[in-house]
Amino acid sequence: MNRNFWITALIAFVNSLSFTILIPIIYLYGKQFGLTDFQTSLLFSIYSIAQFFATPVIGKLSDRFGRKPLLIISLAGTVIANFIAGTATTAWVLFFARFLDGITGGNASVAQAVISDITISQKRAQAFGIYGAAMGLGFVLGPATSLLAQQISLGAAFLASGGVAFVALLMTILFLPETLQQQAQKPKNIFDLGLGNLIKGLAMPGIGILLLINFFTGTTFTMFTYAFQPYFIKVLGQNSQSLTLLFLTFGTLAVIMQTWGISILKGKFDIVKILFLGLFFRSLSFFLMPIWANINYFVIVSILFSLFNSLVQPMISTLISLNAKAEDQGTVLGLNASYLSISNGIGPVIAGMIVQQSQPITYGYPLYLAGVLTFLVLGFAIYNRQRYTPRNS
Known part of the structure; x- marks a missing residue:
């Protein structure tokens, strides 16, 4: 891996650190503005919906004008949005800030396009694995940084996030x-910014089926993330400190798997089989987690989950990259991030319809459902494998 790759991985780490600082506090911050639970949930959805429409545009523009200027614009949007959110005095300003962060939030897909530009196809799975590990490390340190910022105020966490960005x-x-070595051809219509690709992308050979797989895996995963924390605290009787330690374990194991683990597995299996392996154990882990409400049992299953779950996203990104033309890397990876974004808004809604706060045991129900649905996604991926398996995987 060359110098530019490690710079990109470092940027990915800092960017994920900025993002994960906000995860623990958005709900509580919304409550400070007198928002209802439903209104607070919109703070999550407005970001995801805005990002759904923005990422294919940013991806396509990066194919046309270069990676660096679009990455700069996207990161600048995050800096400005978090400063606005951290100093907001009214709810509508907070909503505007979340929308701005989402509409400019295509930096992950552009960074992935940079990796596609600078790595050969044979090294791309390992490269995306290291990239995922860099982001995973940010997911470890982000909540810890958030806890420190919260000692000042919840708004200070947004300011800290903006500072990191x-x-x-x-x-x-x-x-x-x-x-970017080869710019995409200039379109006849200058207003063609890639929104049509949200539909056209589904028909792209080798790409469309992977977009669907990623959308389904993202939806089931966010069902899990919605129920995981309240299940851990309310059903297993744990506290926020032990939850932080578990997140630290998740992140550490993910970093190990996405650096050394993928390299080892690549010597034994092709990329598609590694994806199947990740989906199978993700599904099994989801289903096993709520069977026995015992903390030791839960930690063991969570370790199994963390190791194999970290394989899924790097393999999907690698397969999408290998199936795309060099001049379309930004476009297709933007589409991938876009469909993943909208899934982030759907999964919690499905899970939220199942659980009842008055009955904590119901927080396990989304875990069962996520396990069953992820197994169906695995079957869908196996059935359609010939449609997206590249020759050089």
């Missing part, structure tokens, strides 16, 4: 060169 912005400006 500003570091990533400076790194991009100062150290990351342009990596």
Whole structure:
């Protein structure tokens, strides 16, 4: 891996750190503005919906004008949005800030396009694995940073997130060169910004089926994430400190698997089989988690989950990249991030319709459902494998 790859991985780490600082506090921050539970949930959905429409546009523009300028614009949007949110005095300003962060939030797909530009196809699975590990490390340190910022105020967590994103912005400006070697052809219609690709992408050979698989896996995964924390605290009787330790374990194991683990597995299996392996154990883990309400049992299953869950997203990104033309990398990876974004808004809604706060045991029901549905996604992926398996995987 060359210097530009490690710079991109470092930017990905800083960017994920910025994002995960906000995860523990958005709900509580919304409550400070007098929002109802439903209104607070819209703070999550408005970000995901805005990102759903924005990422294919940003991806396509990065194919046309280069990776660096679009990465700069996207990161700058996050900096500004979090500063606005952290200093907001009314609810509508907070909603505007979340919308702005979502509409400019295509930096992950552009960073993935940079990796596609600078790595050969044979090394791409390992590269996306390391990239995922860098983001995973951010997911470990983000909540811890958030806890420190919350000692000042919840708004300070947004300001801290914006400050971290500003570091990533400076790194991009100062150290990351342009990596796009061949610009996409200029469209006849200058207003063609890629929104039509949200539909057209589903018909792309080798790409459309992977977009569907990623959408389904994202939906089932966010069903799990919705129920996981309240199940851990209310059903297993744990506290926020032990939850933080479990997140630390998740992140550490994911980093190990996405760096060394993928390299080892690549010597024994092809990319598609590694994806199947990840989906199978993700499904099994979801189903096993709520069977026995015992903390030791839950931790063991969670370790199994963390190891194999970390394989799924890097393999899907790798397969999408390998199936796309060089000049379309930003476009297709933007579509991938876009469909993943909208799934982030759907999964919690489905899970929320199942659980009842008055009956904590119901927090296990979305875990069962996520396990069953993920197994169906695995069957769907196996059945359609010939439609997306690249020759050089």
